[in-house]
Amino acid sequence: MDQGTSELAVIVLAAGMGxxxxxxxxxxxxxxxxRPMIQHLMETVSGLDPDKVVVVVGPGMDVVAQAVAPAQTxxxxxxxxxxxxxxxxxxxxxxxxxxVLVLYGDTPLITKATLQRMLAERRNADxxxxxxxxxxxxxxxxxxxxxxxxxxxxxxxxxxxxANHDQREIPLCNSGVMAFDGACLWDRLARIGNDNAKGEYYxxxxxxxxxxxxxxxxxxxxxxxxxxxxxxxxxxxxxEAIIQGELRRAAMDDGATLIDPASVWFSWDTRLxxxxxxxxxxxxxxxxxxxxxxxxxxxxxxxxxxxxxxADVGPYARLRPGAEIGAAAxxxxxxxxxxxxxxxxxKVNHLSYIxxxxxxxxxxxxxxxxxxxxxxxxxxxxxxxxxxFIGSNSSLVAPVxxxxxxxxxxxxxxxxxxxxxxxxxxxxAQMEVAGWADRxxxxxxxxxxxxxxx
Numbered sequence: 223m224d225q226g227t228s229e230l231a232v233i234v235l236a237a238g239m240g241x242x243x244x245x246x247x248x249x250x251x252x253x254x255x256x257r258p259m260i261q262h263l264m265e266t267v268s269g270l271d272p273d274k275v276v277v278v279v280g281p282g283m284d285v286v287a288q289a290v291a292p293a294q295t296x297x298x299x300x301x302x303x304x305x306x307x308x309x310x311x312x313x314x315x316x317x318x319x320x321x322v323l324v325l326y327g328d329t330p331l332i333t334k335a336t337l338q339r340m341l342a343e344r345r346n347a348d349x350x351x352x353x354x355x356x357x358x359x360x361x362x363x364x365x366x367x368x369x370x371x372x373x374x375x376x377x378x379x380x381x382x383x384x385a386n387h388d389q390r391e392i393p394l395c396n397s398g399v400m401a402f403d404g405a406c407l408w409d410r411l412a413r414i415g416n417d418n419a420k421g422e423y424y425x426x427x428x429x430x431x432x433x434x435x436x437x438x439x440x441x442x443x444x445x446x447x448x449x450x451x452x453x454x455x456x457x458x459x460x461x462e463a464i465i466q467g468e469l470r471r472a473a474m475d476d477g478a479t480l481i482d483p484a485s486v487w488f489s490w491d492t493r494l495x496x497x498x499x500x501x502x503x504x505x506x507x508x509x510x511x512x513x514x515x516x517x518x519x520x521x522x523x524x525x526x527x528x529x530x531x532x533a534d535v536g537p538y539a540r541l542r543p544g545a546e547i548g549a550a551a552x553x554x555x556x557x558x559x560x561x562x563x564x565x566x567x568x569k570v571n572h573l574s575y576i577x578x579x580x581x582x583x584x585x586x587x588x589x590x591x592x593x594x595x596x597x598x599x600x601x602x603x604x605x606x607x608x609x610x611f612i613g614s615n616s617s618l619v620a621p622v623x624x625x626x627x628x629x630x631x632x633x634x635x636x637x638x639x640x641x642x643x644x645x646x647x648x649x650x651a652q653m654e655v656a657g658w659a660d661r662x663x664x665x666x667x668x669x670x671x672x673x674x675x676x
Contacts, residue, residue, distance in 0.1 A: 228345055229320030230272045231404060234290070235307045236260055236327030237280035237298040242454040248283050250327035252458055255465045256489030256508040258289050259330035259452060262465075267325070269334040270341075274318060276311040277327070286327075303422030304398065305414045312408050321345070322404040324425065331448045331464060332399065340442050344401040352406055352437035353429050355379065356399035358444045366395035367426060369441055376439040379426035383419035394441075396426060397449045406432070465490075473500075495531065504536075509543065519555075527559075530566070548583070562593075565608070577601075579618075582608035582626060590615040607642065 240249025250260035260277075267275060275293040279286045280301070287295045296310045308324055315322065321344055323337065336356065344354045355376060357369045365382040368389050379396050380389050410431045414423045429439050452458050469488035470480060477496035480486050485502040492506040495514035504518055507525030512518070516529050519536030526543030529535060532550040539553045544561030547553055551564045554571030562579040570576055572589035578601050579593045585606050593604040594617055602620035606612065610624050613632030618624065623639040624646075630636060631647035640646040 229318070230270060230323065230341070231274040231276070231315055231318050231320060232267050232270070232272045232323045232325060233308055233311045233315075234260075234263065234267070234275070234277045234293075234325050234327050235304065236286055236290075237278050237283070237301060237307060238328065239280060240328070240453060243458075244455075248280070248286050249452070251285055251289060252452070254330055254458070254461055254490075255469060256491070259458075259461070260286065260289055260327045262330040262490070263325060263327060263332070264290055264293065266332060266334050266337070270323075270337060272323075273320065274315060276314050278307050278310050303416065303420070304425035305411055305423035305427065308425055309408075309411050309423075312411070315404070316408065319405040322402045322407055324398075324400045324402070326398055326451065328452045329397070329399070329449060330452065331450055331461060332444075333448055336442070336444050336448060337399075340399070340401045343440050343442050344403070346440075349375070349438050349440055351375065351440035352403045352432040352435075353439045354401040355426075355429065355439070355441045356397045356444045356449070357394050357441045358397055358446050358449050359393050360395055360446045363390075363393060363395050368392040369394040369396055371441065374438070376429060376441045377433065379429050381418065381420075381424060381426065394443075397444060398425075398451075399444075399449070400425065400428075402428070403437075406435075406437070410435075501537070510541075513549070576604075578620065579604040579606065581606045582610060584608060585610045585612070587612045588614035588616065588632065592617055594619040 236250045238249050243249050251258045254262055277290045277293050277295045278298050279295050281297055281299055294314055296314065298307050298310045321341060340354050340356055344351060355369060367379050367381045368385055369376060370378040370380060410428045413431055414427045416423050418424065432439055447464055450461055452461050466487060470483045470486060473494050474480055478494040478498040478500060480500050482502035486500055487505045489506050489508045491508060493511045495512055497515045498512055499517045501518060501520040503521045505523045509526040510524045511528045513529060513531035515532045517534045522536040522539045524541045527541040527545035529547040530549040533547050535553045538555045540558045542560035545559040546563045548564055548566035550567050552569040552571055553559060556573045557570050558575045560577040562576045564570060564581045565583040567584040568581045570587040574587055574590065575592040577593050578595040581587060585608060591612050595601050604618045604620045605623040607624055607626030607628060609627045611629045613630050613634060615633045616630050617635045619637045622636055624630060625640050625642035625644065627643045628640045629645045634646065634648040636646055636648050
């Protein structure tokens, strides 16, 4: 454990479909920075080294259960409020007496540091609070529940619909995130009623029950930005903007240059080396690793690829999953590479498609070259040897091998292996008919003049 010696269980509430999202996808599965928002939260939870993790899902949410594995899941068949949701985990945690932390799958930006502060407050021997609530002071308190505090600590949480005028003026709001003394949690949850404006079982009522039992309650102040709840597409976009800002700052702090940071989009696992230069309008999809001293020109799109030290890529290059770009290699404008290795010093500079291929060191692939890797049924490989030269507008029909130092004449269609150091030309013989073009033009001009004279 990071804090103290008490055991820790975490309950993540993720049963909501998110009707405001207007989506067939469960709310917590909508992506942020290239992965479902629930997985951002689960990574943060993992950093706390909990003893048990239980995720509460809704019926038919197998996709959520898969996303949070190996955490255990329980199904909330009826959505009767947050207290009812937490109760679904009782059977899995009934013998657990450590600290219980309740989080929300649609609040993916909460930080490990904030949760550690909550646990430290919960384990404060002098206060010994039965409940610690994460509060915050938003710019617009709106319809958040309010924390009522006094000299003795947290006195109550009042839902907005049940609050009177004075309580609604309180600036301190409830985030919903709470830490409990697990030894007393289930007894108090069983005593929660639903006599309120929504007819639901509020988890927040545990504060009043704990106070009635003579126990202390406390709160920790959090940051509004990290407590953003995602309940709509607009809020999803807001969360994306926040996480992209964090990823951009991290990349620059680690030694990369982003010429126009706001136009560069990262995934959660993007890795940039030192002295990388990224031009505007570059998108890093999931699974991208960039070495040191790489130059990435504008309007590139990368996903599931690696780029080694000193390579030069773009503009308008697309690297798809399985692309491996070697040290000091060049991938130029409007070049697409998929499931291929471009070895050190090789160049594919213009208007080319390289798929299911191995391009040897220092090879040069001319403009308009394509590897014909798919015959409508299967995909086959193309091998281009070290130092080979592929003339412009060539088609290499896989499976085929071009030997080291071999040359392919421009405009060739290569269907057979080419040996080392050889020249291969695969195109129709050039034919010339003397004077044909002049006669053609004259005939057409006469035809046009005749029509205009009518």
